[in-house]
Amino acid sequence: MEKIPAKNIVDKIKNEKIMPQSHMRVHWKNYLFWSAWVLIMLFGAISFSLLIPNLLDVRPEFLFRLGIGQYVRILMMTAPYLWLILLVIAFGTGYLAMRRTRKGYRLSIIFISSVIVLIIALLGTVLHLSKFNQHVEKRMLRNAHFSDVTFPAHNRWSRPRDGMMAGEVVDVSTDQIMIVNLNDEEWIVTYDHKTKFDFLEELHSGMFAEFIGKKTGEQSFYAEFVRPLPSHLKNRRTRAPSLTVPLPDEINENVL
Amino acid sequence: MIYSADSTDKELVKIAKNNPEAFELIVNRYWHRLFAYVRRISYFSQEDIEDILQEVFIKIYRYLNDYDDTFAFSTWTYRITRNYVIDEIRKKNVRPQTMQLDTEELNKILRSDLDIEKDLVTRDAIGALKNAINRLPQKYREILVLRFLEEKEYVEIMDIMQLPKGTVASLINRGKKILQQEIKKDAQL
Numbered sequence: 001m002e003k004i005p006a007k008n009i010v011d012k013i014k015n016e017k018i019m020p021q022s023h024m025r026v027h028w029k030n031y032l033f034w035s036a037w038v039l040i041m042l043f044g045a046i047s048f049s050l051l052i053p054n055l056l057d058v059r060p061e062f063l064f065r066l067g068i069g070q071y072v073r074i075l076m077m078t079a080p081y082l083w084l085i086l087l088v089i090a091f092g093t094g095y096l097a098m099r100r101t102r103k104g105y106r107l108s109i110i111f112i113s114s115v116i117v118l119i120i121a122l123l124g125t126v127l128h129l130s131k132f133n134q135h136v137e138k139r140m141l142r143n144a145h146f147s148d149v150t151f152p153a154h155n156r157w158s159r160p161r162d163g164m165m166a167g168e169v170v171d172v173s174t175d176q177i178m179i180v181n182l183n184d185e186e187w188i189v190t191y192d193h194k195t196k197f198d199f200l201e202e203l204h205s206g207m208f209a210e211f212i213g214k215k216t217g218e219q220s221f222y223a224e225f226v227r228p229l230p231s232h233l234k235n236r237r238t239r240a241p242s243l244t245v246p247l248p249d250e251i252n253e254n255v256l
Numbered sequence: 257m258i259y260s261a262d263s264t265d266k267e268l269v270k271i272a273k274n275n276p277e278a279f280e281l282i283v284n285r286y287w288h289r290l291f292a293y294v295r296r297i298s299y300f301s302q303e304d305i306e307d308i309l310q311e312v313f314i315k316i317y318r319y320l321n322d323y324d325d326t327f328a329f330s331t332w333t334y335r336i337t338r339n340y341v342i343d344e345i346r347k348k349n350v351r352p353q354t355m356q357l358d359t360e361e362l363n364k365i366l367r368s369d370l371d372i373e374k375d376l377v378t379r380d381a382i383g384a385l386k387n388a389i390n391r392l393p394q395k396y397r398e399i400l401v402l403r404f405l406e407e408k409e410y411v412e413i414m415d416i417m418q419l420p421k422g423t424v425a426s427l428i429n430r431g432k433k434i435l436q437q438e439i440k441k442d443a444q445l
Contacts, residue, residue, distance in 0.1 A: 004283065004284055004287040004288075005283075005306070005310060006280045006281075006283035006284050006287065007280065008310070009279070009280075009283050009310055009313045009314065009317075010276050010277060010279055010280045010283070012310075012314065013276045013279065013314065013317055014276055018276075018314065018317060018318060019318075020273050020317065020318060020319070020320040020321045021318055021319060021321055021322075022321065023321050026319060026321050026322040027322070102324070105414070105418040105419055105420060106414060106415075106420060106421075107420065108420050108421070108422055109420070109422075
C-alpha cells in the first residue's frame, strides 16, 4: 500500500502559508446566483402583472360568443408579445440561476418550475392589485418607442374585420350608434332586439363602449354585444396622439 | 482545541481551520479511499494520482469554509476530488486506456445487483466485464463506480455529481443496461 504523504501536505500548507478562504470569497458565486434569481423573479412578476389586464380583457362571454378557436386566435393575435417574451426569458433564466445555487442541483425540474410559476403568478397578481402595473404602463406609454410594442391589447378593440371594435359614443338613435373608434374613425354601429347591452345606465354620447359583432360595410358595423370599455383603454390611440380630433365643445371653449 | 484520532470529521474540520496539524488526520483518513476512487474513474498512473490527490487535499484545505456540515464530509471530499479529476482529464486530454480495476473489484461488480453474472457464461467472465467497462462512456462508468464499488447511496451520488435524484437514477439505470448489452455482445462473439 502506498505511503500517505499527509506530513508533506501539511508542511506545504504551513510553508506556503495557505489559509482557508473567507466565507464571502468562497460563497460569492452563490450569493450572486440567489440575488440574480430574486431580481429575475421580480422582473418576471412585473411582466406577468402587465399581462394580467390583457388576459382579463378577453372575457368568458367572448369565449362563448366567438368559440374557443376564434377566442384563442384573437388572444394570440393581440397578445402583448413583449411581456410574453420577457416572461419566458424570466422563467428560463430564473430556472438556471436557481439551479446554479449551492443546493439547486438537488431540486427537480418540476419543483423548480412550479416554484418559479407560483412566485411569478403571486407576486404579479400583487403588483396588479396594487396597480403597480398601471404605473409602469403609464411611464412606458410616454415613451413613443415603447408604446408601439407594449400595448397591443388596445389593438384588439380596433379590429372591426375580426368583429371587435371600441370607441366613444357620439350619438345614439333607435337602431344606430355613431362612434369615433380608437383610431379616430367615425363608424355607424347598428343594433336590434337581439343585441345584448351590458350597461348599468342607458347608452349616451360621451360613453366609451366595446362592440362585438360583424363589419357590414365601409365604416359600418352590426353589434351583437355592447358593453363598457375598461377605463385603462379609454385614452389610448393606436396612432399618434396628435391625430386626436378635438370635439366642437372643446374648440369653442378654447376660443372663448 | 484538543483533537485525537477519535475526533469526528466535523470536529477536525473546525480545528483544522486554525491548526493545519489537525488536517493531517483528515488526509490520513481519506487518502486510500480517494486514491481508489480516482483510480477507478480515471486512467491516471499511480504517480499521477498521488500528485492529483496532494493538490486535491490542498484545495480541500483552502475551501474548508465552503464545507456545509449538512453534508457528510466524505461526500464533500468526493465531490472536490471528482471535479478536480475531471478537470485534469480534460486538461491532459487523456485518451481511454485500459481500466485499472483489479480482479477483486471486478468480482464485486459481478456480485452486485447489476444482475450481469448470468450473462457471463464464458470462462473469462472477469475479462469480458473488464472489456465492457472499458467501453462504457465516462459518465456511466463514473456513476456505476460510485454506486457499485464505492457503494454510495443515491443521495450521496447526487451530492458528489451535483445532479438531481431523477438524473442519478436514470444514469444508473441506463449505465446498467449499456453494461449488460456490452456483455451480451461479447458473449455472442
